[in-house]
Amino acid sequence: MKNSKYSLGSQNENEDETSDEFPEVDHIGLYTLGMYFILSTPLILSAARGLGYVFTTAPVSYRCLAKECENPGDTTLHPLWLPNAVPYTDGKPATCSRFTVQNVTDSCLTTVFTNDTEPCDAWVYDPEEITILNEWDLTCDNNLWKLTLPGTINNFGQFLGLTLCGHLSDKYGRRNLLVVATLMSSIFGLIRSFSFNYWMFITFEFLDAFSGSAVYSAAFVLGMELVGPKKRALASILTCTMYIVFVVFLGLFAMWFRSWRVLLRIFYTAGLFALFLPFIVPDSVRWLLSKKRIEEAEAVLRKIAAGNKIEISEKSILLIRNWKNKNHDKVDTTNPPDVSAVRQVIGNRTVLIRLIICTYCWVANVFVYYGLSLGSIYVPGDKYINFILVSLVEIPALFVAWILADYLGRKPTLSLTFFLSGIFCIITIFIPADWGYLPLIVFLCGKFCITTAYHLIYMYTTEMFPTSLRHSLLGLCSMVGRIGSMSAPQTPLLAHYMKSLPFILYGVMGISASFLSLSFPETLGIKLPDTVCEAAKIGEARKKERSDSRVI
Structure with a gap:
């Protein structure tokens, strides 16, 4: 589907032009690939922060x-x-x-x-092996809550941090937030590795999660805005692939060193390389334009074109000039910059309902995803190998997400993978543990499907909401989704009362999210909306096109 079919919210030809994509960002050359490689550095930290507690609190014989x-x-x-x-x-x-x-x-x-x-x-x-269990004698059932608490505290810290990171990113820039968040998280993580008691460990677990909550989403949005709509699925895959690679490395290093202190020091030291990011990575053209920093946007665009060894097009020069004229001649009254994201969304019923459903899908997705990730160390066998396998299954899930998102569309792929993840989780309940590798295979299938949905919903969320609020609303959805990840570490406690209860919850939430996601508009091949009105009209444009085709 061509982008030119959809100039949502445009009132005249001039506005159509200014809302088109720049050809330079539709080309992935050496410069763009280099930027993605550099942006992967903070993801090392994100992997350690997001799932490191699997090994720092792991059970020890x-x-x-x-x-x-x-x-x-x-x-x-x-x-x-x-x-x-x-x-x-x-x-x-x-x-x-x-x-x-x-x-x-x-x-x-x-x-x-x-x-x-x-x-x-x-x-x-x-x-x-050394974890906090044998470091501070956190043994027996009366101390089990101390082993599940760090995972919940970690995600609670991210929950609170995400209330700020979207606003800060949209106000001060994706790059600036990425650098500050990465450095703060690295410092707190290194201090945590020197904890001398449990409560110091918990305190810096929270501070690390709170300060580092913006790392992944800032890197993701910055990466998505480096390219045009034709390459957004590929951009999403590149970012997520690097994250998975570092999660696998987390399992490998944990298996090799088997010391929670050494593990933290290795990963958090790597995060200090974020000091060099401001000198290498530019901010996004879209964000600079939304802040009326036209000259800087033009300079970045020229840098991208030169780095990819292509000439900056006349079309891009014209679009930049149109942006200049647009910003000098009139004030954008559609999305006043001082109006909060909440007021803008509440004022549009279509976008509000979409946001509410989106937040539930995030809760379901994150709960099942983290529940299965954490549950891998309790599957019979070597816990390190199990964790690595459960992580590796995400790589083919990435490519399936990429292929199906562009072939079937975002909506049917998301709904299907949600549904299948729920079904596989429920099937797991009825498979005896002594049936060879079958329980593990079904477990991996469930993780495969929910991972596919996880990658899709990140990309889908960025495509359904406008530029000025994109990171704010992505942050909001991710923040509410932390309800799921805060709950997931407690599922081992639920299993003490009813062994199948966690998988019943995974199945119900996956299937319900599948049906609710059918209400989303299809965003395959459209340009990213710049205003709330454009975002609301995505679905209307699709319906109108289908209606016109029936008439013809």
Whole structure:
């Protein structure tokens, strides 16, 4: 579908021209690819911040310390005498209770212990890995909440941070926010790696998440606005691919070092390279134009053209001049810059309903996505390998999202993947755990589908809302979506009451989001709307086109 078919909200030929895309940003050359590679640097930090708590709070094998049988400074996890000292259930030693002692001797025979049990007061841990569990003795059921709390605190920090980052990005620029957020997150993350107690760890988990909440969305929007509508799906795939690669590296480094402190220091040190971003990455042409910084926008456009080894077109020069005339001759009364995003959206019923449905879809998507990501370490097998596999399955999901989004359209692809993710989650409930690899395969299929939906909804959200509010509303949707990610870390607690309950919730939310997303307008091939009115008319233009085709 050609872009020229849709000049939404235009009143005359001059405005049609100014709302067209610049040819230079429709071309992905060496310069554009280089910018995407550089923009991937903050995503290293985003991966560590977003999912690092999977490993910093990961379960570690442990048992009770039997002081009568061993020296606390010289222990092994599974000594031969252990069945005499602690009760076993299903072939596994108890982790929080031990047999009481009746006779203290030099040996650890059965006669030393009674059949009565008592709570443990010290533990022996797997020496091969260090998480906050064995760092601060967060053992047994009464401390389980301390292991799930960091994930919720992390996402709560992002929830609060996202209330500001969209506004700051639209006001001060995507690049400036990206640099500041990355540096602040890096500093707090490095301080957290030196935590000397649990509450210091929790405090800096929150500060890291709050300050770094803008990193991914700012990089994503900046990347999307570097290109035209023909390349937006590809731009989305490039950004998301780099994020997935760094999540896989997170699993690989966690498996290699097996120390939560070392892991944090490696990833957060990399984030300090954001110091160099202002000297390399320009702000987006669209944002500069929306702020009437015409000369800077023209300079960036010329830089893009030169870097991609193409000539700046006469059309682009004309569009820049039209922007100059437009901004000198009249004031844009459609979207006054001092009117809040909330007032603008509330004033347009179509966009308001779209936003409400969009926020629910985000909650459902994020809840299922993070729930399955976190659940990977509880699937039978090596938790590191499981996490890496669950992350790797996102790569083919990216390409499927890219192909189907441009072939079938955004709406049917999003609805289908939401629906299938819910179905696979429900099917998982009915598959016995001893059916070989089938439970894992179905689990991976569910993650594949929800990942496809996740990538689509990011791109879809940026296409349904206007330039002046794009990052604000993307931030709002992402912020509300954090309700899902705040809830996801608590699903291991739900499983204690009903093992299948998490997957029932995943299925219901995925299927309901599937049907609600059918109300969205199709945005395949259209130009990004610049005003609220243009955003509202996306669906109307599609309906009118279909109506005209029927008449013909």
